Amino acid sequence: MTDPTPDLPSAVAAALAAVREQGPLVQCLTNIVVAQWTANVLLAVGAAPAMVDNPREAGELARVAGGVLINLGTPYAETVQAMPLAAAGAAEAGRPWVLDPVGAGGMSWRTEVAGSLLAQSPTIVRGNASEILALAGGAGGRGVDATDAADAAAGPAQGLAREHATVLAVSGAVDHLTDGRRHVTVSNGDPLLTRVTGVGCALGAMTAAFAAVGDDPLLAATAATATMTVAAEQAARTADGPGSFAVALLDRLASITPDELRASARLELST
Amino acid sequence: MTDPTPDLPSAVAAALAAVREQGPLVQCLTNIVVAQWTANVLLAVGAAPAMVDNPREAGELARVAGGVLINLGTPYAETVQAMPLAAAGAAEAGRPWVLDPVGAGGMSWRTEVAGSLLAQSPTIVRGNASEILALAGGAGGRGVDATDAADAAAGPAQGLAREHATVLAVSGAVDHLTDGRRHVTVSNGDPLLTRVTGVGCALGAMTAAFAAVGDDPLLAATAATATMTVAAEQAARTADGPGSFAVALLDRLASITPDELRASARLELST
């Protein structure tokens, strides 16, 4: 995304084509709820998942992975020990890593862990409004639920992005993304996205995949978000409920073309 | 459920409507096999899942959750440490919690853990006949398999319910539920329910969701069981095997109306 960007939808479409062509290896330290779904989402979109989250191997793999996701959904003593090692490994190798602070603000331990990982300067932080507000020092929500509108988090997200030299991606009915200077909204999606567990978590992993094949983290986060939400619109057309929607979403993540993405993505960039 | 209950199907339908309206937060300490499925079942039926099972946070969340599920499917040192903390947190806050003693009787450690949790007076215990018989001191089955008919466990379940002031919900071709005084059977379902992993586990979580929005645990367990098994009958009509059945079950859990539930639930109450 050059700045000013002449054609953000085209840049997003090119990013999807790059993921498909390069098939980046994405290491995920994620939670027991969404591990399978996340791997299947990555495979569908064209990336290669490796769910390695133990402290003996996390740093080792991070130094050779294309990108890394660190997700706090179900933290345990052992996986939390692995997380800073994976972050450090990615940083050493000059590879992007994404922090998804699931439930930050809602519970004490993970809020501390999220703050500590934030201090390691993630390439991108992806979360819902509650979680981002909690990272910014605001009051947290009720666990993993997004009780704050993404819009309300846009300002704090910009502050966090500047302070930590990172990109903030706030998921919601409209997604807000910022690197502290540029601000992007993505206005795609479907309400069924909130009826399937782990869509946000899987988006974090997709974000790492897109970051692995480009050099503009804001564009990567934008492209991942647009791909997920436009595919969701396609999937919702044939879905008969949340079960068939999740199945169709995998099918559409695999079939969506860069052209379709460019034509359907509703993106706005401001600086 | 007033006693005698003039209209149990209507009470069950009202319970489903209450879950949909209130969207209770259900904390699950469950196993690695069914965590995603359980979260998706809760989302489908209208509840909000939070899969928090580490000892640093389990008690903290239990004090604010609507209801708690503790499931012994894949116990580990760390998650077993979290379980009594979650149970105590729920009890402190006056919130219901459900024990699902997966595999009790089949393996030694979890049988002890289940007994210890039973001593903390769960609001509801949900299991198959083997597991309930094991809790009652009988011989256990072969692991997680339900080799005993639910009918045979009805008597021991009544004894357990009285001894521990809890509700026992025994799953089987016919489900038997009792609070030690009242006895309910639910005669819905489909054989495909036994071909999908985690239906019983997810039913435990649904039971916690229904308990969170009502004040009669036997009614809550009855309503959760009826919702799951009537939705299963609907799903089986379009299923082409266990894969498509599981997908359709999520769709039907999301779409089933209180009226459909009332019309299709085959319930019998005796005292």
Added chain:
Amino acid sequence: MTDPTPDLPSAVAAALAAVREQGPLVQCLTNIVVAQWTANVLLAVGAAPAMVDNPREAGELARVAGGVLINLGTPYAETVQAMPLAAAGAAEAGRPWVLDPVGAGGMSWRTEVAGSLLAQSPTIVRGNASEILALAGGAGGRGVDATDAADAAAGPAQGLAREHATVLAVSGAVDHLTDGRRHVTVSNGDPLLTRVTGVGCALGAMTAAFAAVGDDPLLAATAATATMTVAAEQAARTADGPGSFAVALLDRLASITPDELRASARLELST
């Protein structure tokens, strides 16, 4: 499989019928990514899963299970401690156990763990070419990805099979299986198999199920591989992408008949 085998497809079909008839209990020590999928695959094909992977219970269950799978996908301190206990329990009881060395060669710790488990003489080792080459002392691949053709691993697999008195099953576009003396290829499958996480892992569990009901591990591995890949061909006919393919694969694993398997399996045996 008598040797020479007059009719390998018929032997494979009979093995499937035996799994359906006997419903063997398969204990799985597997990873957080594929645990649900593996259990559902086992249920679909007619076996009974028990995902018990903690060190307090793993050996206890292995002594009564029909077969055991040990899969290294997401190793943790506690589960890695359970693995040799499960292997020893199975060996003591004279039951078959299958080693799936996921990611061996790609990461150091699990490569050591895999070598140590290999020294316990698994009945069958199932992996992709990278993993098998790593066990044979060659250079490993990039984590869990199969970057080497299964053909290239056929020779090293034969050496491993002879050295450890085990059966090696190498998954790929064409699957290669050997007990060091006999060599079988299975030429079924569909490219969609590589777009769904955990198909290989689930095949490892199916292999344990087939080994539980027969006395020829090479035949068991062949029958499991043929069942999975022929069912995949059936599933691919109706699939609209990887999501619907995975659903249809479960449906077809449940519906495929021994006759269909015999008619469609493309098997070659050489000695």
